[in-house]
Amino acid sequence: MTERITAWQCIGCGRMEGAQPCIGVCEDRRREFVYAEAFDAALARIGALEALARAIAHTTPREGECARTWSALQARARRLLDGGR
Numbered sequence: 001m002t003e004r005i006t007a008w009q010c011i012g013c014g015r016m017e018g019a020q021p022c023i024g025v026c027e028d029r030r031r032e033f034v035y036a037e038a039f040d041a042a043l044a045r046i047g048a049l050e051a052l053a054r055a056i057a058h059t060t061p062r063e064g065e066c067a068r069t070w071s072a073l074q075a076r077a078r079r080l081l082d083g084g085r
Contacts, residue, residue: 004036048080 008017016033052073061069 002039045080052077052080 005018009015055076056073059069059073
């Protein structure tokens with residue numbers, strides 16, 4: 001799992017500062033970050049898509065029910081892609 005840190009963010013300019021005070025030897029480097037809430041939402045979405053992939057991989061339709069089963073799986077995929085569960 002990804003390690004989380006707590007940081008301060010300026011409500012004016014958006015600058016972020018870590019919990020450690022600067023001791024004068026720091027070098028700023030450009031990094032990309034996402035908010036934990038966005039990361040958690042992405043993980044939830046990935047989990048839902050993995051569950052759908054598992055269902056597709058392990059579902060064997062009953063005799064004569066292939067088209068109905070596939071339609072149900074497609075409907076589930078559309079809901080996930082539209083942001084639903």
